[in-house]
Amino acid sequence: MRFANRENLLGGTIAGLAASVMLVMASLGGDAMPTDQMAMMRTALACVPVAGLLSALTILLDLRRVIVFCGLVAIAMLASFLMAPTAGSFQDFALNCIPFWATIAAIAALTRRQLGSAPDFTQVGVLLRFVFCCVMLPLVFVSGFDLVLLSRQQPEIDWPQLIRAMTDAILGFVITVPAVTVLWRTEKTSFFHRPPAETAGLLLLAIGSSTAVLLQQEFATLFLLFPIVIAISFRLGPRWAAGVAIIISMVALGLTLARLGPLSAPGNDGRVLFQVFILAILYTALVSAGAVAEQARLRLGLQEKERQALDAANAKADFLATMSHELRTPLNSIYGFSQLVSEDGSLTGETRRRVALIAEASQSLLAVVNDILDYSKIEAGKIELVPQPFDLEPWLHTSADIVRDSIERKGLALKIAVTPGARGWYVGDNGRLRQILLNLLNNAAKFTAAGCVTVKVSVVKAETGPRLRFAVLDTGIGIPPARLERLFQRFSQVDGSISRTYGGTGLGLAISKRIVELMGGRIGVESTPGSGSEFWFEVPLPSCEPVVEPGKTAADGPVGGCILVVDDIAINREIARAMLEAAGCEVVEAASGSEAIGLVQAHAFDLAFIDVQMPDIDGLETTRRIRALSHPCARMPIVAITANILGGQIEACHAAGMDGHVGKPFHKADLIDAARRHGARSQRLAAPILSA
Structure with missing residues (x-):
């Protein structure tokens, strides 16, 4: 070399x-x-x-x-x-x-x-x-x-x-x-960088101790050097381990020339014994230092692997955030305008049907995007459950109503059955439970051509206590027994023709399985080809006393108030304006964060919807600057409008001072609900209007 x-x-x-x-x-x-x-x-x-x-x-x-x-x-x-x-x-x-x-x-x-x-x-x-x-x-x-x-x-x-x-x-x-x-x-010296003073002190200790021991003229005392040499090899590494063995040899040589030490006597036996001692101390020190160096190398390698994994996770999160924004922004336009156009009373029946198809297609595309993002969050271990009290039966009917229209349009009946013992209030993440239930309902409707889809909820006993069992039954095509195990694997369907005939990514059941397991439950399926399937999941949900939600009676009626909408994309501002004005709000638009900061100091607003990703000043920085103003508007409720609904982005919104968030593409009902919830507690801030 x-x-x-x-x-x-x-x-x-x-x-x-x-x-x-x-x-x-x-x-x-x-x-x-x-x-x-x-x-x-x-x-x-x-x-x-x-x-x-x-x-x-x-x-x-x-x-x-x-x-x-x-x-x-x-x-x-x-x-x-x-x-x-x-x-x-x-x-x-x-x-x-x-x-x-x-x-x-x-x-x-x-x-x-x-x-x-x-x-x-x-x-x-x-x-x-x-x-x-x-x-x-x-x-x-x-x-x-x-x-x-x-x-x-x-x-x-x-x-x-x-x-x-x-x-x-x-x-x-x-x-x-x-x-x-x-x-x-x-190669192995980089793990043993020590201060010069420590290195010099250890070498002086080796010289002094070897001199003192060798002057005793007794071979038995040589073994007193072993602890010192091993300590030096641990601290200074293999190179100095070999160096210390050479130092001991040189000290012995000097003492021998001066007719001192155990080697000064005539004959070769003493020299051979001393060489054996040097051999033993050298090999022991080398192996010990090598073990320490290998341990340090493995530790540094593990730290490097962890750093690379963290960088990869951060890069993946950044990529998902960018893709979420790039996909949801155009979806917001398609989905938003389809909602607005469908409310136009002058539409003919055929035109209304086509607009409904546009909305349905955009919802399907949004479901695919959500599945990919959810699975990525699950893989990264960033999905979190948010338990809260909910009334089971109203929640169940509300969830079923989301897909009722699409099921009934296929000529299917949707039935709901809740056993008496299952009725009542429970504590759980009802948003994630709804996601699982809707996934099973959509699959049941997708693979059922005639008959009905039934949702059954009951209480079952388990070793760890009672569990709530949700079952979705259909009268569809059924699944062969040999292919049941594949269903809950990612990107997996019964066979390749399924995705071509019925669509889908094959992620829904895999996501549902991971969420159910995160809740401490289990999920499964029973099916007979040609007769239908029963998908079920069981989760331990503790019961609780009924909770009265404040402000629930004010859910209907016009919202009212003056609302600021901040977004760098004009089409997004137009959609938000149309939806809010239909709810009786007065809307003021701003195309950048700097423009919004100027407007809040010149007008009195009840609420602000601010887009997070903007080229000039992003929504987070805009919120921080508004909160830092010595002006009554600093207390104004601010809701984020974001295409990045990952957990880290939501946490960043709250940390910047935002009070809530609405994900893109937003449904009209979600936007109005956010305006009502946050605007209802806002007192209109009177401020002098500054002349331009």
Whole structure:
């Protein structure tokens, strides 16, 4: 792999040169040291670190840089041989170099083959494969080759010395290569950014504690360093875990040169034991730091996934808001004018029928839009229930009246039956219950050509208590038993020909199922092909005492009052004006938020209908500015007219200071009802009319 990081490349160059200098110094300083210490230093400083370093560089770097490093070391080895006081023949030099370079090449080649060019030595499996497959195997082979060469020069072989040398080589490689490789890699260092003061303090603690422990000249005390090294690996990561192991080795080297510490005694046994200790502490620290780094990576990955999911949800909400506005705005014109035209008494029978078809088609399109938006809200978990008291029987008849005309136009009868035990007042989200019931009624009417549609309401017992059961029965085409399970899946119908013959998106039953489950109930179907179907749902609704709604008696009659209508689209203002004027209201129009702010300071209004999405100043900001005025109009009731009826938009309307909302496309009855409810409690605000 090629390193774009110049610091890594510079560090590799310096390390290669330093290793070469160490080898030269080890050879030239031989006459200043005792023979046993000289042998120990040549093994510890020259062969193992340099060979391990070159193996690591061969694994990590590209071929060109490896050749440069190896050339530097070869020159240093030749120089050390020529300048050594007891230099032998060039043949001896070559025989010493062959095992050296063969070991480097074999370990590097096997490591790249088995573990890749960037092995992760913080994993236990990688370390074990490296030790047994990439180090021990080639060293055994090279040692066998070296043994053949030695047998030609020396009749008798010192087997204990050969085993110690092989042990030194194995321990040196399995320590040096992972340490150098981890120091080179930067992938897992981003999780361990610590203040410089903390890093310096921990490193000073490592130097001081290792010095104090090594001065005891007891190998047993070395294990006191384990907690410190593990703590440093947890705080500073794998790179410094390897660095601390090297720091302990350098401290031991310095004390050994000063004839202090547990390695100052002659012999190799102490050195081997110390190497085993360094190996144990290095691997433990690397694995521990790797586990912490992996945990941090997973935590950051989870946070990134959560951020992406939140961004996706926000983007989806924005898209739905935009689509809701773009679809509902033209629907408002179609549906609104069809209502106004249908009230014209001069229409002929055929013209009236065509206008009714326009209104019916717009209602069907609105139902599709509502289904898509409702399912999106359910998927996003943003649908909320609004429980409130309601009288079951009047609510049931009012809900059925919404679809009664369309059912009776097909020549079907609509029957309603409520058992005596089910009559009374209940607490529940009657809006969502009506949505489910109308969905089932529309489906029953759609798939029934002759006969009747019946709604039955009763009380049934369940393990968790009594439930209210709604059942819609029809005498339609029925459903095959094998296809009943598909009905409550999204975008699913009995078969593909259903949507072509009867229309629909296949979302209605899926939405109903999710709402019923949100209420803690269940929904199902029983059907016989050719005889009809029974769709039912059961929900736990607590009963309550009758509630008298204030102002209910004033629901009829003209509204009256002066109302401000604010919308940037002229056709929407025209529809609202016509509907409100038909209810006896005086209407003033404004095409922008800034115009509306000026009008409310010049006139006295009982109520304002303000569109939320406007290009100049949107309805939310317009409302905030009106509420901030030091003028009596700041207390005027304001109702939002919005094509975005998602929960977040409604909450934003209330937060801006609006008193209610009417969704687009609005029905005349809804607009008049909102004007009556909010305008009835408004006292007309007298204010001087400012001249233009």
